[in-house]
Amino acid sequence: MDKSTINIGLIGFGTIGSGVVEIFNQNSDLIEKKTGKKVNLKKVVDLDITTDRGVKIDPSQLSTDVNDILEDPSIDIVIELIGGYEPALGFILKAIENRKHVVTANKALLAKHWNEIMSAAEKKNVRISFEASVGGGIPLLQPLNESLAANKIEAIYGIINGTANYILTKMSNEGLNFEEVLKEAQIKGYAEQDPTFDIEGHDTAQKLIILTILGFGAYVKQEKFHVEGITHITSEDIKFAKDNHYVIKLLGISQIIDGELEVRVHPTLIPKTHLLASVNDVYNGVYLVGDFLGPAMMYGQGAGMEATASAVLGDCIDIINNPLKRVPYGPQKSLVKSIKNIEDVTSKYYIRLTALDQAGVLQAVSGILNDFNISIESVLQKKTSNGDKVPIYMVTHEASEKNIRQALTIINQLEVVQSPSLFIRIL
Amino acid sequence: MDKSTINIGLIGFGTIGSGVVEIFNQNSDLIEKKTGKKVNLKKVVDLDITTDRGVKIDPSQLSTDVNDILEDPSIDIVIELIGGYEPALGFILKAIENRKHVVTANKALLAKHWNEIMSAAEKKNVRISFEASVGGGIPLLQPLNESLAANKIEAIYGIINGTANYILTKMSNEGLNFEEVLKEAQIKGYAEQDPTFDIEGHDTAQKLIILTILGFGAYVKQEKFHVEGITHITSEDIKFAKDNHYVIKLLGISQIIDGELEVRVHPTLIPKTHLLASVNDVYNGVYLVGDFLGPAMMYGQGAGMEATASAVLGDCIDIINNPLKRVPYGPQKSLVKSIKNIEDVTSKYYIRLTALDQAGVLQAVSGILNDFNISIESVLQKKTSNGDKVPIYMVTHEASEKNIRQALTIINQLEVVQSPSLFIRIL
Numbered sequence: 136m137d138k139s140t141i142n143i144g145l146i147g148f149g150t151i152g153s154g155v156v157e158i159f160n161q162n163s164d165l166i167e168k169k170t171g172k173k174v175n176l177k178k179v180v181d182l183d184i185t186t187d188r189g190v191k192i193d194p195s196q197l198s199t200d201v202n203d204i205l206e207d208p209s210i211d212i213v214i215e216l217i218g219g220y221e222p223a224l225g226f227i228l229k230a231i232e233n234r235k236h237v238v239t240a241n242k243a244l245l246a247k248h249w250n251e252i253m254s255a256a257e258k259k260n261v262r263i264s265f266e267a268s269v270g271g272g273i274p275l276l277q278p279l280n281e282s283l284a285a286n287k288i289e290a291i292y293g294i295i296n297g298t299a300n301y302i303l304t305k306m307s308n309e310g311l312n313f314e315e316v317l318k319e320a321q322i323k324g325y326a327e328q329d330p331t332f333d334i335e336g337h338d339t340a341q342k343l344i345i346l347t348i349l350g351f352g353a354y355v356k357q358e359k360f361h362v363e364g365i366t367h368i369t370s371e372d373i374k375f376a377k378d379n380h381y382v383i384k385l386l387g388i389s390q391i392i393d394g395e396l397e398v399r400v401h402p403t404l405i406p407k408t409h410l411l412a413s414v415n416d417v418y419n420g421v422y423l424v425g426d427f428l429g430p431a432m433m434y435g436q437g438a439g440m441e442a443t444a445s446a447v448l449g450d451c452i453d454i455i456n457n458p459l460k461r462v463p464y465g466p467q468k469s470l471v472k473s474i475k476n477i478e479d480v481t482s483k484y485y486i487r488l489t490a491l492d493q494a495g496v497l498q499a500v501s502g503i504l505n506d507f508n509i510s511i512e513s514v515l516q517k518k519t520s521n522g523d524k525v526p527i528y529m530v531t532h533e534a535s536e537k538n539i540r541q542a543l544t545i546i547n548q549l550e551v552v553q554s555p556s557l558f559i560r561i562l
Numbered sequence: 563m564d565k566s567t568i569n570i571g572l573i574g575f576g577t578i579g580s581g582v583v584e585i586f587n588q589n590s591d592l593i594e595k596k597t598g599k600k601v602n603l604k605k606v607v608d609l610d611i612t613t614d615r616g617v618k619i620d621p622s623q624l625s626t627d628v629n630d631i632l633e634d635p636s637i638d639i640v641i642e643l644i645g646g647y648e649p650a651l652g653f654i655l656k657a658i659e660n661r662k663h664v665v666t667a668n669k670a671l672l673a674k675h676w677n678e679i680m681s682a683a684e685k686k687n688v689r690i691s692f693e694a695s696v697g698g699g700i701p702l703l704q705p706l707n708e709s710l711a712a713n714k715i716e717a718i719y720g721i722i723n724g725t726a727n728y729i730l731t732k733m734s735n736e737g738l739n740f741e742e743v744l745k746e747a748q749i750k751g752y753a754e755q756d757p758t759f760d761i762e763g764h765d766t767a768q769k770l771i772i773l774t775i776l777g778f779g780a781y782v783k784q785e786k787f788h789v790e791g792i793t794h795i796t797s798e799d800i801k802f803a804k805d806n807h808y809v810i811k812l813l814g815i816s817q818i819i820d821g822e823l824e825v826r827v828h829p830t831l832i833p834k835t836h837l838l839a840s841v842n843d844v845y846n847g848v849y850l851v852g853d854f855l856g857p858a859m860m861y862g863q864g865a866g867m868e869a870t871a872s873a874v875l876g877d878c879i880d881i882i883n884n885p886l887k888r889v890p891y892g893p894q895k896s897l898v899k900s901i902k903n904i905e906d907v908t909s910k911y912y913i914r915l916t917a918l919d920q921a922g923v924l925q926a927v928s929g930i931l932n933d934f935n936i937s938i939e940s941v942l943q944k945k946t947s948n949g950d951k952v953p954i955y956m957v958t959h960e961a962s963e964k965n966i967r968q969a970l971t972i973i974n975q976l977e978v979v980q981s982p983s984l985f986i987r988i989l
Contacts, residue, residue, distance in 0.1 A: 282705070
């Protein structure tokens with residue numbers, strides 16, 4: 136940008152917004168050094184401008200009127216941090232219309248309105264940057280777009296929801312049940328009062344949509360792929376995994392198999408030796424494979440006021456230094472021929488079922504699996520103090536999801552089977 | 563760049579050079595999509611243009627005359643992959659003089675001639691990109707420069723030499739000695755016939771110099787900091803580390819402590835729970851801490867034809883898309899007030915010494931440590947079949963390097979001490 140002072144407007148003075156203000160307070164000397172310009176947080180807009188956020192801000196910077204940003208011709212960059220669909224979408228489109236660059240952390244909005252926002256930005260020749268929308272402060276989208284641009288991406292495996300990862304880590308470390316850990320996570324502030332969005336995989340799915348666009352040039356809406364959360368994982372599942380050198384993680388997976396794109400979100404057994412197995416607590420990790428790069432992983436704090444604000448300001452600095460940067464948000468034409476149905480995905484599986492402790496149960500179950508071309512790699516039948524009910528744990532060889540589902544539907548109808556059996560895919 | 567065809571000249575048709583040719587062969591469609599231009603590998607120069615590199619190339623592209631690249635006005639970007647100081651430096655300066663952008667993987671040259679190369683490029687307003695110089699294909703320098711630009715970097719810990727990491731991993735996994743593993747690594751091609759550069763830490767030091775410039779805006783020459791290799795590490799050290807939940811890694815460390823910069827390269831005991839402890843075999847990992855970002859790690863293949871070539875082409879694409887990108891290779895003015903002498907560094911230490919199996923030995927040793935304000939956290943004195951010699955292993959609490967060195971000098975002079983004692987810093 137030619138101007139010597141860059142003005143920034145921030146919409147949304149919540150947690151991340153406060154982090155942004157704090158970076159301006161602490162690191163404005165650094166930002167000036169990195170850009171060679173004076174970078175000024177001119178206006179911060181929120182409905183509530185009276186509650187103390189614990190960060191220093193001049194009252195004259197605050198306003199409740201979003202047009203103090205959107206209609207101010209001196210503002211060059213608009214940071215949108217209110218989240219959700221509306222009014223965020225309207226604000227972003229108006230900012231673009233008024234030829235302001237936009238920085239946002241709004242994954243939900245991007246995942247749903249990608250085409251609308253990107254074509255508006257292209258038309259007005261402004262930049263949309265959103266490093267903060269996936270993996271908080273972890274450098275992820277820019278590397279994927281730029282450093283790795285010469286690679287055909289083959290696979291992306293992401294642990295990209297801190298809440299779910301915290302719960303699974305805690306269940307694994309302390310042998311606790313899902314509900315106990317969730318309650319503790321809520322008290323600690325690691326889980327929302329309504330945690331559905333995180334624990335049912337929707338947050339992971341939205342982030343995966345963005346990664347899939349950047350990695351594969353394919354925009355796949357959430358309705359089009361399998362999304363499964365972690366609420367059905369028990370401490371027994373985790374113990375079995377542990378005993379067999381696996382950990383269970385909620386993964387967003389996007390990969391090319393035989394030219395087809397697989398996109399899916401579900402809990403996954405990961406071998407303990409895999410680097411993703413070491414991504415614990417609220418941390419995020421994205422493991423990807425490029426045809427020339429081979430495997431790589433980026434790791435860090437996937438959420439939180441400071442880490443996410445760091446990505447927001449990183450985007451601002453990049454826009455100031457490179458306002459004309461071409462926007463290679465995935466190749467213009469998709470590299471993907473078709474998207475695979477979850478039924479056609481193949482995987483190894485972990486199966487847990489509860490059956491009456493009778494002779495012939497294992498034979499019946501393995502017979503049905505065999506009918507669907509599913510062979511068993513290992514099986515563990517536990518003696519319980521319960522007497523008449525025994526849990527049975529199995530690991531299968533590679534099989535198609537369609538066959539596993541059909542086989543389990545029939546197994547669930549066996550008289551000896553006491554509760555619907557569960558399966559978890561293995562990486 | 564305004565032209566619709568970008569011409570690239572490659573100097574050095576070795577391993578990585580062949581990888582670059584292979585990416586052009588396989589992914590030119592992708593490169594065209596990402597840049598919107600035809601990107602043409604116009605000329606490949608090497609002294610040897612007859613040996614088959616196993617990659618397809620048109621003989622008309624080959625030349626032994628470097629001026630076919632440097633003096634060709636149609637060439638926009640020069641890739642330098644011959645390594646070493648001269649003639650690489652001369653070639654790069656001439657390319658810059660002729661207003662060509664430069665991409666290089668030459669860490670040795672950058673570490674030594676940083677100022678000369680960068681000021682030449684600034685004067686001619688061309689870009690120098692060198693993602694491939696540290697960590698092979700891992701996106702590292704661009705994220706550090708751009709995505710994390712709003713952070714004051716507090717620490718960088720890098721496992722950035724694949725050979726050393728392979729040797730230490732293998733020693734740890736198989737309980738083998740340094741020499742045995744080195745021999746095997748040489749046979750497998752993971753270590754050079756003269757491995758000095760890798761195992762004595764010089765390669766790590768050169769890469770650390772580049773990371774330190776980008777992270778802290780401080781250019782510290784190799785003579786100015788402590789560089790120590792892994793040749794003195796024994797299988798006993800590794801076993802002790804393992805038994806005490808540590809692994810030993812060759813680390814490049816650059817961090818700000820009390821406003822002073824510490825730069826050093828040495829083997830380090832890392833707690834097993836630290837993510838860096840999971841960076842094994844020939845893989846590289848760089849763990850860094852930003853004041854707002856918190857900790858993050860980037861992981862991947864730190865060397866190899868394909869991974870490194872991927873970074874080289876990533877740089878080319880970035881230059882094509884953003885030829886005017888401001889070059890924020892560290893802040894213009896250093897953020898660092900002073901550089902710490904290794905003597906003033908404090909750390910916990912692992913100490914190994916061999917002494918005669920006599921009463922009072924431990925008392926004498928701990929007395930001397932005590933004189934230098936070094937307190938012992940744990941000690942292990944092994945019984946050996948050797949009879950008169952026992953190895954003693956100790957872990958100290960935090961102490962200054964100066965004190966440790968002075969104490970060990972005196973301890974080494976004790977009559978009961980049989981060979982010079984060794985210490986390894988603990989992260």
